[in-house]
Amino acid sequence: MKKICIACDHAGFELKENLIINFKQDFDFLDLGTDSIDSVDYPEFAHKLSKEIRKNKCSFGVLICGSGIGMSIVANRYQDIRAALCVDEVMARLAREHNNANVLVLGSRLISLQDAIKCFNMFLTTKYHGGRHQARLDKFNNVEM
Numbered sequence: 014m015k016k017i018c019i020a021c022d023h024a025g026f027e028l029k030e031n032l033i034i035n036f037k038q039d040f041d042f043l044d045l046g047t048d049s050i051d052s053v054d055y056p057e058f059a060h061k062l063s064k065e066i067r068k069n070k071c072s073f074g075v076l077i078c079g080s081g082i083g084m085s086i087v088a089n090r091y092q093d094i095r096a097a098l099c100v101d102e103v104m105a106r107l108a109r110e111h112n113n114a115n116v117l118v119l120g121s122r123l124i125s126l127q128d129a130i131k132c133f134n135m136f137l138t139t140k141y142h143g144g145r146h147q148a149r150l151d152k153f154n155n156v157e158m
Contacts (some may be wrong), residue, residue, distance in 0.1 A: 017040045020061055
C-alpha cells in the first residue's frame with residue numbers, strides 16, 4: 014500500500030479530512046496536520062511534508078491550503094520536490110505524465126470535494142511517461158543560486 018504524506022493549513026482542514034476518509038482503504042496516510050480549523054501558518058506544513066518526502070517516508074504528498082499557491086511555492090523550494098497545483102483531472106494527469114510531480118497541491122477555496130477526489134485519484138494512478146520529458150526534468154534543479 015502506498016504511503017501518502019498529507020498536510021494542510023486551517024483553510025484546507027476539511028478537504029484533507031474528506032480525502033483521508035475517501036481513500037483510507039487504498040492508501041496509508043501520514044497525516045502531518047493541521048488538526049483543526051484554528052488559524053496556522055501554511056509554510057510550516059509545506060516544510061514538514063517536503064522534508065518527509067525527501068526522507069523517502071512517503072511515495073507522494075498532498076498539500077492543501079486556501080488557494081494552493083503558497084503551499085506550492087514553499088514545497089517547490091526543495092530539491093526533488095515537484096509540487097503541482099491542480100484544479101482538474103487533466104492538470105493532475107499531465108503533472109504526473111510530463112513532470113513526474115510527487116506532490117499534489119489543492120486549493121480548498123477553488124475546488125469542490127468531488128473534483129478534489131478526481132484530481133487525487135488521477136494523480137495517484139497516473140504513471141510518469143519519462144522519455145523526452147526526462148531531459149526537461151533533469152534541468153529542474155540546474156539553477157545558479
